[in-house]
Amino acid sequence: MIEADELTKTYGRHRAVDRLTFRVLPGRVTGFLGPNGAGKSTTIRLILGLDSPTHGRVRINGRPYRALTQPLRQVGALLDAHATHGGRRARDHLLWLAQTNDIPRGRVAEVLRRTGLTEEGHRRVGGFSLGMKQRLGIAAALLGDPQVLIFDEPVNGLDPDGVHWIRGLIRSLAAEGRTVLISSHLMSEMQLTADHVLILARGRLLSDSGMADLVRSDGGDVLVRTACDTPLATLLTARGATVAPEPAHGLAVTGLDPAEIAATAATHGIALVELTPRPPSLEEVFRRITDPELRYRAEPRPQDAR
Numbered sequence: 001m002i003e004a005d006e007l008t009k010t011y012g013r014h015r016a017v018d019r020l021t022f023r024v025l026p027g028r029v030t031g032f033l034g035p036n037g038a039g040k041s042t043t044i045r046l047i048l049g050l051d052s053p054t055h056g057r058v059r060i061n062g063r064p065y066r067a068l069t070q071p072l073r074q075v076g077a078l079l080d081a082h083a084t085h086g087g088r089r090a091r092d093h094l095l096w097l098a099q100t101n102d103i104p105r106g107r108v109a110e111v112l113r114r115t116g117l118t119e120e121g122h123r124r125v126g127g128f129s130l131g132m133k134q135r136l137g138i139a140a141a142l143l144g145d146p147q148v149l150i151f152d153e154p155v156n157g158l159d160p161d162g163v164h165w166i167r168g169l170i171r172s173l174a175a176e177g178r179t180v181l182i183s184s185h186l187m188s189e190m191q192l193t194a195d196h197v198l199i200l201a202r203g204r205l206l207s208d209s210g211m212a213d214l215v216r217s218d219g220g221d222v223l224v225r226t227a228c229d230t231p232l233a234t235l236l237t238a239r240g241a242t243v244a245p246e247p248a249h250g251l252a253v254t255g256l257d258p259a260e261i262a263a264t265a266a267t268h269g270i271a272l273v274e275l276t277p278r279p280p281s282l283e284e285v286f287r288r289i290t291d292p293e294l295r296y297r298a299e300p301r302p303q304d305a306r
């Protein structure tokens, strides 16, 4: 588990991370989302002891990172897939990490297998594609078989096969009961991968919610199809709904729920061919939550002005 309490980091007068309090729980994938400059990377650095908080604290399995004995056995992180020595062979890179962290050599073959790199282990990292480097970074994170995993932008620059593979791996790590924190800008991907979401903007936590609750909370529309859409469109508009034609055929209806739409159609003898509630995408929800914060960006916050 990762526990942050009032976690704060200021650089000069700028508060990059602002009193964050959250828990990242085991057995589920937690997405860490925010616009550029929101404070995600700073928070991750604070979690991993790469930087010190100005105020507050963050613990991994009950301890600050720097107090962990054998940290690679407790937390694995992918921060920058390029942060490897290009001249080294992939297997040697992992062997070196294992030896310097008191991890059995046998783990190297295991993590190469798990990340699909068994055949590539003898190759020098300098010749790896971005996707292979991401896999190697994940192999290094898994080396100590840690309970907590933190991946910063793990799908950046990957092709669809690579994205599909990482999604499966991340889900399987959570299913094994591990604590998994993933930062990403790719909302559609996060919607498929994360069970829980933390949304940051300007260093502040704006949402800490289950994915299902978040996308159910508001927005979305109902897709309605009938043999001839125009009469129903007129009736629904008269009842106060907003109705827009769908590109091919059908109506996108907001302002009435499916039961109200069905009742209107039934009262007027109109047979429905389709009635599908469509929740908003995570991207729409994300914009709704973060837009007010970003619009406010033009004005200094009181704490910045001090």
Ligand SMILES: Nc1ncnc2c1ncn2[C@@H]1O[C@H](COP(=O)(O)OP(=O)(O)OP(=O)(O)O)[C@@H](O)[C@H]1O
Pocket: 011, 015, 016, 034, 035, 036, 037, 038, 039, 040, 041, 042, 043
């Ligand atoms: N070492 C530093 N010195 C000064 N300011 C910093 C430092 N590191 C981060 N910042 C500032 O803190 C804020 C948060 O940056 P951070 O990199 O954590 O955001 P992020 O959410 O990871 O952004 P991105 O999605 O663009 O990577 C930004 O305004 C950034 O300029």
